Amino acid sequence: xxxxxxxxxxxxxxxxxxxxxxxxxxxxxxxxxxxxxxxxxxxxxxxxxxxxxxxxxxxxxxxxxxxxxxxxxxxxxxxxxxxxxxxxxxxxxxxxxxxxxxxxxxxxxxxxxxxxxxxxxxxxxxxxxxxxxxxxxxxxxxxxxxxxxxxxxxxxxxxxxxxxxxxxxxxxxxxxxxxxxxxxxxxxxxxxxxxxxxxxxxxxxxxxxxxxxxxxxxxxxxxxxxxxxxxxxxxxxxxxxxxxxxxxxxxxxxxxxxxxxxxxxxxxxxxxxxxxxxxxxxxxxxxxxxxxxxxxxxxxxxxxxxxxxxxxxxxxxxxxxxxxxxxxxxxxxxxxxxxxxxxxxxxxxxxxxxxxxxxxxxxxxxxxxxxxxxxxxxx
Amino acid sequence: xxxxxxxxxxxxxxxxxxxxxxxxxxxxxxxxxxxxxxxxxxxxxxxxxxxxxxxxxxxxxxxxxxxxxxxxxxxxxxxxxxxxxxxxxxxxxxxxxxxxxxxxxxxxxxxxxxxxxxxxxxxxxxxxxxxxxxxxxxxxxxxxxxxxxxxxxxxxxxxxxxxxxxxxxxxxxxxxxxxxxxxxxxxxxxxxxxxxxxxxxx
Numbered sequence: 001x002x003x004x005x006x007x008x009x010x011x012x013x014x015x016x017x018x019x020x021x022x023x024x025x026x027x028x029x030x031x032x033x034x035x036x037x038x039x040x041x042x043x044x045x046x047x048x049x050x051x052x053x054x055x056x057x058x059x060x061x062x063x064x065x066x067x068x069x070x071x072x073x074x075x076x077x078x079x080x081x082x083x084x085x086x087x088x089x090x091x092x093x094x095x096x097x098x099x100x101x102x103x104x105x106x107x108x109x110x111x112x113x114x115x116x117x118x119x120x121x122x123x124x125x126x127x128x129x130x131x132x133x134x135x136x137x138x139x140x141x142x143x144x145x146x147x148x149x150x151x152x153x154x155x156x157x158x159x160x161x162x163x164x165x166x167x168x169x170x171x172x173x174x175x176x177x178x179x180x181x182x183x184x185x186x187x188x189x190x191x192x193x194x195x196x197x198x199x200x201x202x203x204x205x206x207x208x209x210x211x212x213x214x215x216x217x218x219x220x221x222x223x224x225x226x227x228x229x230x231x232x233x234x235x236x237x238x239x240x241x242x243x244x245x246x247x248x249x250x251x252x253x254x255x256x257x258x259x260x261x262x263x264x265x266x267x268x269x270x271x272x273x274x275x276x277x278x279x280x281x282x283x284x285x286x287x288x289x290x291x292x293x294x295x296x297x298x299x300x301x302x303x304x305x306x307x308x309x310x311x312x313x314x315x316x317x318x319x320x321x322x323x324x325x326x327x328x329x330x331x332x333x334x335x336x337x338x339x340x341x342x343x344x345x346x347x348x349x350x351x352x353x354x355x356x357x358x359x360x361x362x363x364x365x366x367x368x369x370x371x372x373x374x375x376x377x378x379x
Numbered sequence: 380x381x382x383x384x385x386x387x388x389x390x391x392x393x394x395x396x397x398x399x400x401x402x403x404x405x406x407x408x409x410x411x412x413x414x415x416x417x418x419x420x421x422x423x424x425x426x427x428x429x430x431x432x433x434x435x436x437x438x439x440x441x442x443x444x445x446x447x448x449x450x451x452x453x454x455x456x457x458x459x460x461x462x463x464x465x466x467x468x469x470x471x472x473x474x475x476x477x478x479x480x481x482x483x484x485x486x487x488x489x490x491x492x493x494x495x496x497x498x499x500x501x502x503x504x505x506x507x508x509x510x511x512x513x514x515x516x517x518x519x520x521x522x523x524x525x526x527x528x529x530x531x532x533x534x535x536x537x538x539x540x541x542x543x544x545x546x547x548x549x550x551x552x553x554x555x556x557x558x559x560x561x562x563x564x565x566x567x568x569x570x571x572x573x574x575x576x577x578x579x580x581x
Contacts, residue, residue: 331456
């Protein structure tokens with residue numbers, strides 16, 4: 001896996017980045033991928049922010065896992081975010097494990113992987129690192145920026161911190177501050193990892209092993225929260241896994257158990273346990289109202305960016321109400337905002353799935369924004 | 380035919396509004412009125428619409444729209460944040476029109492309300508001569524599937540505003556392509572001959 005990692009696109013951020021925790025990082029790698037072509041006017045660039053377990057491989061094939069990109073339903077030639085027309089950029093967040101600076105990378109101070117010596121990062125730190133990539137790519141202003149879940153949180157931060165960097169923004173299934181329930185679920189994931197003896201205070205990285213059991217359980221927790229009660233019942237019900245009756249054991253009798261185990265152990269192959277700790281922490285610390293003393297309305301003051309907020313009816317992780325609160329704040333600050341609630345049984349995961357109404361809305365908005373952005377540039 | 384009539388109503392509404400203002404169109408449908416106001420009057424428009432398909436049509440046109448129910452979700456707009464709030468032919472469909480109207484007056488400095496006039500002579504005669512709930516071009520539904528819970532006449536709304544101390548700035552009656560100014564002095568006759576009443580209040 002490490003060999004393949006050498007082949008991915010990386011940009012070295014030379015500008016020192018002062019992190020929220022007080023430490024400064026510089027000359028650090030930011031791994032990214034691009035799709036489509038930047039046009040001559042440089043007005044067709046779309047930045048995608050990835051979610052907790054995502055990476056820079058939005059579309060096409062993931063170079064490392066050889067699986068499909070995580071958002072192939074929405075991004076690609078002829079898709080809602082059409083790479084024949086638009087130049088799509090996605091960077092791996094710092095703290096991640098797909099080539100950007102993260103806890104499994106080598107600490108230049110002692111030539112060993114960071115482990116828990118890696119500084120605690122925030123959503124704002126992630127966003128600042130990615131902003132410097134835009135400079136590197138020669139993009140002054142994006143046509144659009146989008147992201148779901150933690151990607152949406154990064155996007156809100158991006159708009160608040162860099163109000164002139166994107167013409168339009170589509171935060172999807174996200175929140176302006178992590179709720180108690182979300183913090184609790186993240187804590188469950190972290191505790192699962194830290195309870196695995198292999199984790200060894202994050203020092204497993206020195207021994208070239210992974211706390212697989214803990215990490216798998218962490219992923220299972222996440223997976224349950226991405227589905228809905230109804231969706232889960234419809235998909236699995238009480239169906240048994242390739243057997244006629246109960247085994248009277250603790251093996252995976254039920255399909256839903258088997259599914260979770262599979263998801264958990266597949267995840268271990270591609271993700272770093274310490275990265276989960278760092279990224280979930282960043283999500284928990286996220287509170288845009290706290291950053292801007294006057295509250296959320298203050299965060300969006302003087303926004304020229306045109307917003308489309310999207311939520312999904314069965315999402316209980318980032319609820320319609322939380323998404324609406326973003327809309328209310330944008331309205332209160334006088335911003336140009338649209339909002340749509342997509343009816344779906346598929347829970348939080350809906351934004352990654354083939355949900356026609358969602359994809360149509362996404363496409364309609366981006367295409368109309370492209371027309372407007374070109375006009376604005378002409379004037 | 381329906382389209383032409385719609386356009387007449389929208390034209391009248393557009394003429395009522397000043398240029399370069401901020402407008403919220405409650406129940407904005409596919410955004411036709413918003414598009415007209417933006418184009419002809421350089422008005423900064425926002426829409427509120429419940430129906431998913433219509434929300435999508437607005438988004439496709441690049442018109443800002445919020446999916447939601449006017450009955451429960453006007454609270455999200457700050458006090459006096461719009462120069463005008465428009466409510467086109469939906470006041471009668473709310474459970475509590477009085478509450479909605481109050482909210483509209485809170486959000487907008489002025490409010491434009493249009494209503495299908497239940498006092499129009501054809502409506503009256505249908506009930507009088509046939510003893511049936513009227514079904515007309517402006518009121519196309521039958522009694523059991525109509526969304527209109529609180530039908531009223533131009534006179535009713537006129538009196539209502541008086542009673543509630545809501546300042547009436549202008550009332551226009553529309554019949555096909557003809558429009559006329561409605562005042563207290565000609566209320567009876569206009570209430571009989573207007574298909575649609577358009578009120579500017581607040």
